[in-house]
Amino acid sequence: MSNSISLASLGHLLGIDPTTPLTTADMCARLSITLLSAENSSPRLECFTSELLNACKVLGIRILSEQEACRSDGTFKPGVVVIAPGVFSDEQLAINRLSTLYNNVIVGIHDESPPLTEASSPQDKLDRIVGKLAWDMVHLSIYVTEESWTICTMNGGVVSFEGPCPLPSDVRKTLVPKLSAQVVPPKSSDLDHKPGALKAGLTDMQEIIKDFAVCGQRWSSNRYLLTHTSRETLQYRSPLYRKIVARYLDQRSGMSYGFFARQQPVSAPPALLLKESGCMVSESELKNAPLLSLENKHYVPVLVMDEWFLIEPVPVKVITTRSGCRKTSLNPDIDLVALSLDKGSITLMTPQGLPNTTISRPSFDTLTILSHALGNTFISSILQKIRPSWQFPEALAKKGTSMTHWHGYPEKSVIPEGYFSHGSSNPPVSCSTPQSAAYSLLGKIEALEQALRKNRNYQGDIHIEPNHGTNIVGLCSLAETAAFINGVHP
Numbered sequence: 001m002s003n004s005i006s007l008a009s010l011g012h013l014l015g016i017d018p019t020t021p022l023t024t025a026d027m028c029a030r031l032s033i034t035l036l037s038a039e040n041s042s043p044r045l046e047c048f049t050s051e052l053l054n055a056c057k058v059l060g061i062r063i064l065s066e067q068e069a070c071r072s073d074g075t076f077k078p079g080v081v082v083i084a085p086g087v088f089s090d091e092q093l094a095i096n097r098l099s100t101l102y103n104n105v106i107v108g109i110h111d112e113s114p115p116l117t118e119a120s121s122p123q124d125k126l127d128r129i130v131g132k133l134a135w136d137m138v139h140l141s142i143y144v145t146e147e148s149w150t151i152c153t154m155n156g157g158v159v160s161f162e163g164p165c166p167l168p169s170d171v172r173k174t175l176v177p178k179l180s181a182q183v184v185p186p187k188s189s190d191l192d193h194k195p196g197a198l199k200a201g202l203t204d205m206q207e208i209i210k211d212f213a214v215c216g217q218r219w220s221s222n223r224y225l226l227t228h229t230s231r232e233t234l235q236y237r238s239p240l241y242r243k244i245v246a247r248y249l250d251q252r253s254g255m256s257y258g259f260f261a262r263q264q265p266v267s268a269p270p271a272l273l274l275k276e277s278g279c280m281v282s283e284s285e286l287k288n289a290p291l292l293s294l295e296n297k298h299y300v301p302v303l304v305m306d307e308w309f310l311i312e313p314v315p316v317k318v319i320t321t322r323s324g325c326r327k328t329s330l331n332p333d334i335d336l337v338a339l340s341l342d343k344g345s346i347t348l349m350t351p352q353g354l355p356n357t358t359i360s361r362p363s364f365d366t367l368t369i370l371s372h373a374l375g376n377t378f379i380s381s382i383l384q385k386i387r388p389s390w391q392f393p394e395a396l397a398k399k400g401t402s403m404t405h406w407h408g409y410p411e412k413s414v415i416p417e418g419y420f421s422h423g424s425s426n427p428p429v430s431c432s433t434p435q436s437a438a439y440s441l442l443g444k445i446e447a448l449e450q451a452l453r454k455n456r457n458y459q460g461d462i463h464i465e466p467n468h469g470t471n472i473v474g475l476c477s478l479a480e481t482a483a484f485i486n487g488v489h490p
Helices: 007-014 024-030 043-058 122-136 168-180 203-219 239-248 283-288 366-386 392-399 434-454 478-486
Strands: 032-035 062-064 081-085 105-110 140-144 148-153 158-162 191-198 259-263 292-294 297-304 307-311 316-321 336-342 345-351 401-406 419-422 460-465 469-474
Touching: 007 297, 007 366, 007 434, 024 168, 032 043, 043 062, 043 081, 043 105, 043 140, 043 168, 122 140, 122 148, 148 168, 158 168, 191 336, 203 259, 203 316, 203 401, 203 478, 259 366, 283 297, 297 366, 297 434, 307 366, 316 366, 336 366, 345 366, 366 392, 366 401, 366 434, 366 469, 401 478, 419 434, 434 460, 469 478
Parallel strands: 032 062, 032 081, 081 105, 105 140, 191 345, 419 460
Antiparallel strands: 140 148, 148 158, 259 316, 259 401, 292 297, 297 307, 316 336, 336 345, 401 469, 460 469
């Protein structure tokens, strides 16, 4: 993983906690877990849970007793992961002992096969996984059989391992990243809201709307663009838990997966080469300072090809699909929102004349979307300095870029010239986590370095998210991206 941008700078740019663990070693060091025993368990679950706790000890993860894990009122302390094997009655559920919805991860472990079949479509898998999570009121499910154990996550991810017991290497590589950061929607309190600020009738919006529409049509037959799991179709143990799920989703109508987005044109100033800037800083400052000041301007230090560059961040704006909409049959009057990022502040702009019955929320991946947009301006700044003949900066300034995210992976044969792949070796974190946003920006610098080493004109990047999906970001339009991914001939 690239160390081209410090966590301090990422924190300033994206609002990410500078202590956020980005490597599995750091994740293990930060994790603490506790066991919540059920009245109804089984020998298989007891064996699996014992081996899971042993694996965690080997990895240096703290194992807390229930007393250590809880406050005086019996609620779990923030940050503690709750392992809950077995069948729990309503009053036993761990969710009842959380002080807030977003401070703890609850892992349900079940002595049964996953609620899937080999014939299940991706959408059916998603519906079944989310349905089980909502019934058990957990964030993550593990299914244990005599032959295997399987992790199922809220983003529809399914990862299976041979054998009935977990190996430390599998826990470290796959489970630990999913426990280290919870899937959390963007908090309304963290956004500056501007209702009605997105006006669909503007001339430039008409071209954007057409691009979204054609893109949706070309994705309509791809079963990996998961559409929508409505929270109203799920079964709940009680009206209380129905309300808790609604609150957890910030009143979204359900869970949808994937997004389409168009970054608006933006000009970025050329980067400065540190050794030519006259700025005298230590290596420690470069790696730990959020920003560096020079002649009344503030710069982010970025390491590219073993050279330090100073980049002046600029505001970015993106038109994207709202959370919960059906991406393949968009209604432009209600299904698009705008997001902007400026000096770490995020603004949400919703459509003009939005009906009161429509809940307009930004994507769970909001921070990842904006991180990609910001990263594009960094690429532009650097290329203007060291490859002024390459077209990316001018194209970004004139027409912006497109972003496509779906829960599948592209064939290498369809990747267009000038797009560079990164991320396949990253820890498999879930969407909406601060790690996924950090990997987006850091990975974009990795993609640029690939282009520079090969001396191939940079056009965009393909961000692989293990156990999750793909972000394709670059100069192709949404419709063009949809065409080459889905084998459509325009």
